[in-house]
Amino acid sequence: MTSETHTDPGRDQHQHSEHDPEHGHFGPYGGRYLPEALIGAMDELAAVYEKARLDPEFIAEFTGLLRDYAGRPSLLTEAPRFAEHAGGARIFLKREDLNHTGSHKINNVLGQALLTKRMGKTRVIAETGAGQHGVATATACALMGLECVVYMGEVDTQRQALNVARMRLLGAEVIPVTTGSRTLKDAINEALRDWVANVDTTHYLLGTAAGAHPFPMMVRNFHKVIGQEARAQIVDQAGRLPDAVTACVGGGSNAIGMFHGFIDDPSVRLVGFEPGGRGSEPGEHGATLSEGSPGMLHGALSYLLQDEDGQTIEAYSISAGLDYPGVGPEHAWLKDTGRAEYRPVTDAEAMDAFQLLSRTEGIIPAIESAHALAGTLRLGRELGPDGLIVVCLSGRGDKDMDTAAKYFGFMES
Amino acid sequence: MSRLDPVFARSRAEGRAALIGYLPAGYPTVDGSAERLTAMIDSGCDIVEVGVPYSDPVMDGPTVQAAADLALRGGFRLRDLFRVVEQVSSAGGHAVVMTYWNPVHRYGVDRFARDLAAAGGLGVITPDLIPDEGADWIAAAAEHDLDRIFLVAPSSSTERIATTTAATTGFLYAAAVMGVTGARDRVGVAASGLVARARECTDLPIAVGLGVRSGDQAAEIAGFADAVVVGSAFVSRAGEVAKLRELAEELADGVRRPMVPSR
Numbered sequence: 001m002t003s004e005t006h007t008d009p010g011r012d013q014h015q016h017s018e019h020d021p022e023h024g025h026f027g028p029y030g031g032r033y034l035p036e037a038l039i040g041a042m043d044e045l046a047a048v049y050e051k052a053r054l055d056p057e058f059i060a061e062f063t064g065l066l067r068d069y070a071g072r073p074s075l076l077t078e079a080p081r082f083a084e085h086a087g088g089a090r091i092f093l094k095r096e097d098l099n100h101t102g103s104h105k106i107n108n109v110l111g112q113a114l115l116t117k118r119m120g121k122t123r124v125i126a127e128t129g130a131g132q133h134g135v136a137t138a139t140a141c142a143l144m145g146l147e148c149v150v151y152m153g154e155v156d157t158q159r160q161a162l163n164v165a166r167m168r169l170l171g172a173e174v175i176p177v178t179t180g181s182r183t184l185k186d187a188i189n190e191a192l193r194d195w196v197a198n199v200d201t202t203h204y205l206l207g208t209a210a211g212a213h214p215f216p217m218m219v220r221n222f223h224k225v226i227g228q229e230a231r232a233q234i235v236d237q238a239g240r241l242p243d244a245v246t247a248c249v250g251g252g253s254n255a256i257g258m259f260h261g262f263i264d265d266p267s268v269r270l271v272g273f274e275p276g277g278r279g280s281e282p283g284e285h286g287a288t289l290s291e292g293s294p295g296m297l298h299g300a301l302s303y304l305l306q307d308e309d310g311q312t313i314e315a316y317s318i319s320a321g322l323d324y325p326g327v328g329p330e331h332a333w334l335k336d337t338g339r340a341e342y343r344p345v346t347d348a349e350a351m352d353a354f355q356l357l358s359r360t361e362g363i364i365p366a367i368e369s370a371h372a373l374a375g376t377l378r379l380g381r382e383l384g385p386d387g388l389i390v391v392c393l394s395g396r397g398d399k400d401m402d403t404a405a406k407y408f409g410f411m412e413s
Numbered sequence: 414m415s416r417l418d419p420v421f422a423r424s425r426a427e428g429r430a431a432l433i434g435y436l437p438a439g440y441p442t443v444d445g446s447a448e449r450l451t452a453m454i455d456s457g458c459d460i461v462e463v464g465v466p467y468s469d470p471v472m473d474g475p476t477v478q479a480a481a482d483l484a485l486r487g488g489f490r491l492r493d494l495f496r497v498v499e500q501v502s503s504a505g506g507h508a509v510v511m512t513y514w515n516p517v518h519r520y521g522v523d524r525f526a527r528d529l530a531a532a533g534g535l536g537v538i539t540p541d542l543i544p545d546e547g548a549d550w551i552a553a554a555a556e557h558d559l560d561r562i563f564l565v566a567p568s569s570s571t572e573r574i575a576t577t578t579a580a581t582t583g584f585l586y587a588a589a590v591m592g593v594t595g596a597r598d599r600v601g602v603a604a605s606g607l608v609a610r611a612r613e614c615t616d617l618p619i620a621v622g623l624g625v626r627s628g629d630q631a632a633e634i635a636g637f638a639d640a641v642v643v644g645s646a647f648v649s650r651a652g653e654v655a656k657l658r659e660l661a662e663e664l665a666d667g668v669r670r671p672m673v674p675s676r
């Protein structure tokens with residue numbers, strides 16, 4: 001490991017230097033930094049998942065839902081007019097925006113909702129930032145007859161009001177969270193508090209590849225389908241492996257699902273784009289891997305935006321789904337080992353790409369995904385005209401119309 | 414041997430439970446918290462838990478969260494913790510620290526243990542560190558003669574109670590209810606069962622906390638536990654030192670009239 005190169009005092013103290021992802025240890029990262037009261041639930045979840053993932057009946061149910069309900073496989077669409085702005089590199093979009101509910105989030109949600117039923121639990125709680133995970137969770141709960149409560153930071157309920165209405169229409173209770181920064185981090189805190197009190201009946205359906213074991217490994221596995229499909233499709237459509245695959249990184253679920261399809265192909269660069277917000281000062285961005293340092297949040301050791309005393313620094317991004325000061329532990333490991341690269345993309349760059357894709361391809365991306373698109377434009381220019389990139393278009397932008405209309409001044413008559 | 418042993422030896426000899434009171438360092442101010450913790454000791458707390466204000470306290474309800482927020486907004490720094498512990502200890506109090514793990518990790522586990530021991534602190538309660546993840550802390554605590562006070566919960570399996578108690582020194586912290594901190598009308602039903610299960614695994618003193626707010630509840634818990642921990646109820650009275658003293662006296666009376674003879 002590279003601990004000598006870091007100056008953080010906390011850096012050299014990790015006892016689990018063994019790399020054991022199946023047990024939640026990604027090099028020194030991951031683990032279970034949670035109250036003892038929740039460890040039983042984590043053990044139960046891990047055990048039920050371990051059984052289910054090998055059970056042909058579960059696999060058939062899951063893949064059946066992905067196909068017949070979510071609409072998989074999602075398309076791989078070449079974006080030639082958009083790519084003209086990327087120095088001539090070829091760019092393909094992995095169309096997670098076309099999934100039912102409009103983002104990649106549905107993959108993980110269907111998997112965990114099936115597990116909830118297997119555990120005999122009747123109530124699901126979830127956090128949401130952009131509202132996409134909340135909508136996907138409310139959808140799966142409606143489908144499977146589960147009670148659903150979604151915690152959402154009050155700030156996010158305002159900037160994603162349409163998704164709040166969607167969740168309520170689907171029968172979920174949406175609870176605005178008014179503590180801390182009133183965004184995703186605080187919604188997760190509230191969900192954890194609910195979970196401790198109701199763990200007998202309730203599954204916490206975490207929406208990203210972060211948190212304590214087994215969440216990072218399990219959520220990644222439910223999203224692996226993104227990368228697996230993309231690999232087969234690009235080989236089929238372009239005749240070769242790409243030079244790079246890219247994705248935006250909030251908690252890291254769409255990125256890790258995408259990356260895993262190519263992780264054993266050493267020639268394929270894995271590049272994640274983080275929310276660079278308004279600048280690199282603390283509190284102005286959510287670029288956890290680029291600007292953060294190792295620390296614990298929400299149950300895992302990973303990179304974290306924190307101050308000298310280990311207090312979490314609130315993230316900022318124009319995109320609610322990327323506005324998170326933590327990141328999944330596997331990304332921390334991929335960064336340290338150099339297998340993946342992570343770069344910040346500013347609000348302004350993301351919004352430019354948001355508009356550009358809309359106007360060149362007639363596809364309105366989620367602002368989260370627009371971060372990946374903006375980074376991909378830059379990467380394309382670096383690779384030159386022979387470059388070939390697959391970018392994960394993690395979601396569609398309908399939910400962002402209010403933010404975009406204000407940003408671009410479309411409301412002015 | 415734990416430096417807390419004499420505290421429990423005395424309360425046991427007196428046929429009562431010990432009283433443990435919690436207040437966050439820096440609440441309402443750094444010196445104000447030291448003054449209040451000292452007053453709590455004067456008025457009947459055998460041990461105080463000095464809390465570390467933290468940005469993401471997932472085990473805490475609204476009362477403790479609000480206090481931690483206020484302390485952080487008031488500029489609380491981790492180094493202030495040691496000042497509070499030092500003031501409490503030099504006034505003759507027994508102080509342990511209650512902290513989420515990231516501030517310690519960030520400060521450096523061994524460095525934290527060294528500085529806490531130098532300030533006269535006796536141990537650390539770790540609400541989000543389980544022994545499975547705590548090898549470095551276990552080593553540092555041994556090195557600096559600090560107690561490592563891990564938690565068990567009503568949901569803990571027998572195996573987990575066994576491994577957790579094996580890693581614990583000083584006393585074991587039993588969470589009375591499944592939930593976050595905050596005063597409650599009823600506690601103790603799940604707690605007595607948990608304490609009984611824990612006693613099968615350990616001779617350590619067992620403290621029960623989460624939700625206690627009255628002398629009568631303290632008396633109920635004193636009937637089956639070695640110590641009663643009170644947090645939110647103190648925090649919500651921290652505005653006036655006189656009110657804090659009153660509560661400490663009521664609770665100190667409660668732990669002296671255990672509702673059923675303790676074992």
Ligand SMILES: Cc1ncc(COP(=O)(O)O)c(C=O)c1O
Pocket residue numbers: 103104129130131132133207208209248249250251252253254255320321322366368369394395396
């Ligand atoms: C469309 C979309 N993309 C990406 C994200 C970020 O999450 P993750 O990093 O887990 O993929 C979100 C989160 O809400 C989202 O809605």
